[in-house]
Amino acid sequence: MSDLRLRRLLTGGILALLCAQLLYGALMLSALYKQYQEPVFQINGLVCRDIADHLGLLVRVGKSLRPQTVERFLSLYRTRTEAENIAVTDASGKIIFQWDRNEKAELFSPPDAKAVFGNVRKFSTDDSFWTTCPILGRKDAVAGHVFMALNKTRISHLIAQAAQSQLWIFLGISLGECALLAMLMRFLAFPPGSSRNPSGLKLRVCFMLPLILGQILFLFLLRTPLSRLYEAEMIHTGDQLARQMAWDLERLAGMGLPVSGIHGMELWMMERQQHVSTRGMAVFDVTGRMHAAADVNGYLEKADWQRRAEEQTPVKLDICLPSDGSPAGSVQVLMDPATVRSNLLSVMLDNLTMTVVAALFLSELIFLLLMSGGGMKAMSTSPDFMRPIIFACLFATEMSMSYVPIRIGELGLDLFGLPPDVVSGLPVSCELFMAGLAMFAGGFWSQKSGWKPMLLSGVLLACLGSFASWLSPTALPFILARGMSGLGYGFINLSAQVFVIAHSSESRRAHNLAFMFAGLYAGTLCGSTMGGLIADRLGYQAVFPASAVMLVLTLAALSKLLPQEKWQSGESSAARLSFREAFAFLSDRHMGSLLLFFIIPNALITVCLFQFFMPLSLSQAGISPATIGRVFLLYCIIVMFAGPLFGSLLDKAKSMVPPLILSMFIVVLSLMALLVLEGLPAAMLSVALLAVNTAIASNGQGAYALSLPAAQNFGRARTMGFYNVAMRIGQVLGPLSLGIMMSLWNARTGITVLAVLTGLSALLFAAFSLIRSSSKES
Known part of the structure; x- marks a missing residue:
């Protein structure tokens, strides 16, 4: 045996x-694809800006961009770039001239084009990577654009x-x-x-x-x-930078002006190095004497250049006379080797991220493998059976959840004249509101039909919502699509809880729920990280169809694997809820303070920061999607591993009130971290504190609610229904409240107001809860 x-x-x-x-190999390949892209955009951006600068100079001296002039100028770049097509358009987007005559007559940069450096932007189509730069005329008016296309097959090759x-x-x-x-x-x-x-x-x-x-x-x-790859690309970038300056100097040399007679080159060098990681540039005359040198910050003396050149070999390019090719000087560029180290560090972080994702994915497969030893029938009646199911569902749904505020920003924030900050928070609020509505209605549905129809319906609705989010052209249909996804998420979440409770004994119910929620957070962690890597590779829009495909596969698997069991409700559904009972329950001093001063503000801050403010602020700060995914990974890891520990401590505590009060003050510290620190360190510390609060609150608030006399009189199922509704109210109000405050004042003031209100809520909750403790002791 x-x-x-x-x-x-x-x-x-x-x-x-x-x-x-x-899975690890696929994620690693995606990360490498991103790493190969960046140097290509950097080099093409240098060429694109060089073309735009020269054409802008013609416009500023009164020349018009005629097709013959542009064609003659672009012919110089046939052997100087690897681009398949270069196009020049006028201010209206009409193409003046392009290499590929089969392309369209008009060309525009999409609104979601991302910055490469300066005013150089990048975007991609089905076949090509595009780099674009505006042609600036007099008074910096845009006279047209330069577009460069590189076929994606080169990167794939x-x-x-x-x-x-x-x-x-x-x-x-x-x-x-x-x-x-x-x-x-x-x-x-x-x-x-x-x-x-x-x-x-x-x-x-x-x-x-x-x-x-x-x-x-x-x-x-x-x-x-x-x-070796990064060093080769670094040298390639330095060669391109040196080549641009050598071209200009060769044209001047052809007019009879030697290198030693040209002055003011340092300003050109400083401007060109603003967006490229270099340690300096220098120009030498035909005798080998240094004529000019500068780095991004200013002029370089000869001794400074020699010292830096001894530390690293510069990229060298000769200046030749156009007439006979005889040498007229040279251009040298010192690239910054820290770029290679930075790229290697990025790969290492991506590798560690993918290791965690692959390990958690393997962990869920192991749980399923170990449970399968008793046979399918025994496995389907075990409360642990829901863990791999909830992992798969949350893995798919959370791939897109973290990037909802960013995606609506790409679609446009013009909606009924509302402030942009308010509109950016509407998709998350709508999604969470519909999730709360689904959980409230699902409580009555589950009493009659059980957990299985609700689970399958939830997966189907979440799938349709992701497809609709992908196809939404503007903000309003996108918001409605997220509402459909929220409806599906609510049914999935509640059906998992109903299954675990129905298959658990009273003494093991909390443990089994904690085990299921560990799978939920593992799915959230893996899904958000996977979504970040997909967004890095294909853009934010691509995470929605990827989520939908995952949900389709999950729905097909669940339809085949879920057991056929006769549902028997553990509670009577005959008794109807009267207004008097609901009012007595909500007006209870202790239950009302828990719902109003703890559950709602706690959920409000958690969703406001974790799903709205964090991804939006980090994206605006230039943080990559993969790094944003790693911030969410930190949150889920802390909750997954600290949650069971705090759960054991709460079970041993005489009263759950002090730990819950402590968790509220941890929320205040999480908000204060955003006020004291800035950038990624602030986000990491704030998310870590927020995760500690979640690890305490998620274990204690439900158990504390069910221990109150009001819950015993009102009924456990009804109490948990109102408990979930209170959480959803807080989650809906979170993005809306901060969005309104950001539109009225600014983000810093909004965070300060939330910190003050959270502190006051903690004090009020402590005051009302301690009255109960004192009365028990007396």
């Missing part, structure tokens, strides 16, 4: 490990070359992981001569260790080829 179980676990473990490794050289290493590491798993299972989990079954912790260690060690080894082996 032991050998049979070993073979079953080993076979399932190898399949789960390969699935996790495949580069990635294919890199992937081919690393593919065998990746396959070898994957086979090594499987071999290590087999050894651990044979000699650690099931040692020879032992008849004892291994513990669940030992099995999880055996499954996790090969994956983590393999990914660390792969990153170590990937460091050398990536370093």
Whole structure:
């Protein structure tokens, strides 16, 4: 029997490990695609801006951009760039001239084009990566635009070359992981001569260790080829920068003006280095004497240049006379090697992020594998069965949730004359409002039909909402689509709770709910991180169809795997809720203070910061989507691992009131962190404190509510229904309240007001709750 179980676990473990490794490989390939893109946009941006500067000079001296003039000028760049097409348009977008005659007659930069540097923007179409720069005429009026297109097949070809050289290493590491798993299972989990079954912790260690060690080894082996790639791209960028200056100097030399007779080059060098990571540029005359040198901050003396050139070899390009090609001087550029280190650090962080995602994904497969040992029937009646289901559902839905405020900003914030800050918070508020409505209505639905119809309907609605979000052209349909997604999320969340409660004993109910919510947060973590990587690769719009496809697959799997069971409600549905009962419940001093001064403000701040203010402010600060995903990853990891610990401590506490009061003051500290610090450190500290609050509040507030006399009189199901509605009210008010305050004042003032109101709520909750404690002691 032991050998049979070993073979079953080993076979399932190898399949789960390969699935996790495949997910890791896909994510790693996506990260490499991003890393290859950035240098290409940087180099094309330099060329694009150089063309725009020269054409802008013609406009400022009174020349018109005629097709013959533009064609003659662009012919100089046929051998100087790798672009497949260069187009010049007038101010109205009509193309004056372009290399590819098969392209459209008009060309425009989309509103969601992202900055490369300065006024250079980038965007992509189905076939090409585009870089664009405005042509500035007199008084900086836009006289037209320059567009450069690079075929995506070039990037794909580069990635294919890199992937081919690393593919065998990746396959070898994957086979090594499987071999290590087999050894651990044979000699650690099931040692020879032992008849004892291994513990669940030992099995999880055996499954996790090969994956983590393999990914660390792969990153170590990937460091050398990536370093060579980044160094080559750095040299390529320096060569392009030197080439632009050499072209101008060669034209002047052809007019009879030697390099030594040209003055004021330092200002040109300083301006060109503003958006490129360099340590300096220098121009040398035909005798090799340095004529001018500067870095981004100012002029460089000869001694300064020599000292920097000794530390690093500069990129050198000769200046040749156009007439006979004889040397007339040289241009040298010192690139900043910190760029290579920064890119390697970015890859390392991406690798660690993907390791966490793959490990959690493997963890959920392991839970499913271990539960399957008792057969499908036994597994489907276990409360643990809901954990992998809720993980898959939340993995799909949360891929897009974190980027809703950013996406509506791309669609436009013009809606019924409302302030833009208010409009940007409407999708999240609508989604959470519909989720609350679904949970309130689902409570009555589940009493009659059970959890299964509600779960399948929720997945279907969430899928339709993601598809509608993807297809929405403006703000209003996008907001309505997010409402549909919220309706689906509410049904999914409530159906999972109903299933766990229906299949749990009284003594294990809290533990089983905590186990299910751990899967929920794991799905949230993996989904938001996966969404960030997809947004980096394809843009924010792409996360919505990706979420919809995941939900379609989840719905198909659930329709086949969910068990057929007869639903029996544990509570009578005959009794109707009267207004007097509801009023007595809500007017109870202790229950009312819990709902009004704890649950609502706590949910308000959590959603306001986590799903609205954080992604919006970090995006506006120039933080990459992948880094935003890592901020959310920190929140979920803290809640996942600190939640059970705080839950055990709360079970042992004499009263839950002091820990809940403490969690409210932690929320205040989370808001104050945003006021004291700035940028990514402020967001990381604020999110960490917010996660600690969630780990305490999510375990304590429900148990405390059910322990009050008002809950015992009102009924447990009704109490939890009102409890969920109060949470949704806070979640809906969060983005709206901060958005209104941002439109009236500013974000800093809005955060300050929220901190003050949260502190007052904590004091009022403490005052009303301590009255109950005193009366019990007396």
